[in-house]
Amino acid sequence: MWGIVPAAGRGSRIQPLAFSKELLPVGSRLDKGLERPCAVSEYLVERMIRGGADKICFVISPGKSDILEYYGAGYGEAAIAYVVQPQASGLCDAIFRATPLIAPDEPVMIGLPDTVWFPEDALAALPNDELSFLLFPVEQPEFFDAVVLDDEDRVLEIQVKQRDAASRWIWGAFKLPGRLLHELQRLWRDRRCADEYIGTLVNAYLAAGGKAVGVKAGQAYVDVGTLHGYRAAIGLLAQTAGQEGAPGAPGARVGLGWPGGHAIEGLHAASKE
Numbered sequence: 001m002w003g004i005v006p007a008a009g010r011g012s013r014i015q016p017l018a019f020s021k022e023l024l025p026v027g028s029r030l031d032k033g034l035e036r037p038c039a040v041s042e043y044l045v046e047r048m049i050r051g052g053a054d055k056i057c058f059v060i061s062p063g064k065s066d067i068l069e070y071y072g073a074g075y076g077e078a079a080i081a082y083v084v085q086p087q088a089s090g091l092c093d094a095i096f097r098a099t100p101l102i103a104p105d106e107p108v109m110i111g112l113p114d115t116v117w118f119p120e121d122a123l124a125a126l127p128n129d130e131l132s133f134l135l136f137p138v139e140q141p142e143f144f145d146a147v148v149l150d151d152e153d154r155v156l157e158i159q160v161k162q163r164d165a166a167s168r169w170i171w172g173a174f175k176l177p178g179r180l181l182h183e184l185q186r187l188w189r190d191r192r193c194a195d196e197y198i199g200t201l202v203n204a205y206l207a208a209g210g211k212a213v214g215v216k217a218g219q220a221y222v223d224v225g226t227l228h229g230y231r232a233a234i235g236l237l238a239q240t241a242g243q244e245g246a247p248g249a250p251g252a253r254v255g256l257g258w259p260g261g262h263a264i265e266g267l268h269a270a271s272k273e
Contacts, residue, residue: 003048040113
């Protein structure tokens with residue numbers, strides 16, 4: 001199973017940074033009793049692995065080689081591949097850059113690398129054979145993509161950053177079979193690649209007779225793309241670690257693995273000296 005991580009955005013809301021926003025240190029991990037900082041995108045990668053992904057594709061821009069340097073060829077037991085979005089052209093364009101890697105019969109998960117959410121295993125609640133959205137309750141849905149459902153949890157509409165959003169449930173990740181990802185790409189091209197956001201494209205898919213479901217398995221969701229969100233994420237991680245009785249400093253955890261990049265290899269070598 002693939003996980004697609006769109007990481008080509010500029011991150012203008014939290015600039016200036018001297019590195020890609022997906023590598024922003026948020027929280028920490030415990031490694032043989034030592035506490036190490038953790039990149040924000042690791043939370044999504046780990047959640048994808050918990051959801052069944054054994055291959056991760058990062059979609060990066062030409063200037064984000066630091067992501068490749070950090071993650072290398074793998075994270076824990078999952079292999080990592082990279083594709084390039086030549087210029088920032090929206091989320092749909094970024095996601096579809098990965099379609100050459102995705103077989104029609106293979107499920108794929110897609111999430112946002114500058115978010116932190118719980119529970120960690122929520123992606124496992126999504127089915128493999130249809131388009132499904134992992135939903136989270138938030139207090140201000142107008143800042144996100146609100147998902148309107150019917151009584152059977154079928155998606156009626158996705159309201160993209162709409163001021164008077166009709167639902168407090170937003171999508172934080174989604175899953176679909178590879179064949180459906182390719183179908184959405186064809187629809188996007190038929191619409192002259194006009195959809196920047198996945199929500200407007202899904203609305204067109206629904207209007208054409210497509211179906212999607214919403215799964216209310218999410219409990220807490222934070223967008224780390226702003227300073228306010230960064231502070232909220234630190235608080236959420238500390239609160240969660242405290243509830244779980246995790247050892248070490250607040251927010252520290254034991255990760256599923258380590259990024260496979262050269263910088264991490266050097267860190268491990270130094271820790272042995």
